[in-house]
Amino acid sequence: MAIISKEVLDDTIRKATATFSRAFMFPGFDEMLPAGEYDIETELSAPVDHLSPEDWKASVLIHLHPRETHPGLARSLTVSLADLEFALMLDGLSTQELTLAFLEEMLVDPLVRLLMQADEVSEAELRYFYASPRPHEARGAEAVNRSPVNKAQRALDDKFAIQSAENEGMPMHYRRAPN
Numbered sequence: 001m002a003i004i005s006k007e008v009l010d011d012t013i014r015k016a017t018a019t020f021s022r023a024f025m026f027p028g029f030d031e032m033l034p035a036g037e038y039d040i041e042t043e044l045s046a047p048v049d050h051l052s053p054e055d056w057k058a059s060v061l062i063h064l065h066p067r068e069t070h071p072g073l074a075r076s077l078t079v080s081l082a083d084l085e086f087a088l089m090l091d092g093l094s095t096q097e098l099t100l101a102f103l104e105e106m107l108v109d110p111l112v113r114l115l116m117q118a119d120e121v122s123e124a125e126l127r128y129f130y131a132s133p134r135p136h137e138a139r140g141a142e143a144v145n146r147s148p149v150n151k152a153q154r155a156l157d158d159k160f161a162i163q164s165a166e167n168e169g170m171p172m173h174y175r176r177a178p179n
Helices: 081-091 095-107 110-118 123-131 141-146 148-166
Strands: 002-008 013-020 024-026 029-033 036-043 059-064 075-080
Antiparallel strands (some): 013 036
């Protein structure tokens, strides 16, 4: 992971090369980009003719590698400077640090917290689960049964079993589609 500055075009745009050592993604862009060197152009300050310079945010134009299906097609992607810095930061982390960053990001999500509460999974259980990345086969049956994923699956199975028992012997009602 590195950014090597090449040249300054003018006071607002700087060209450089960003090198990623592993595949990466940007928020809002659903393609996994391969590791390698990418030419980037960073716009550091608002253009002179920008309507509201105070609302302007630094942006980066990344020249993407062509797809194998369209080798002659030049592609580019504009992202915020913060997104590029975050991708470069993740690229420099070890696997354990990446796991920790993923866990921290997951724990601040209110929907994840709600699901944890509904499934009776504590933050400590998740931290323990992600702190010991052992293969599934190596873990004993007891550890598998205590895992948050297994707890959630058991809760869904129990809910379905209860619902099935409650509806046992009841006639099925089908709705007809309107003509």
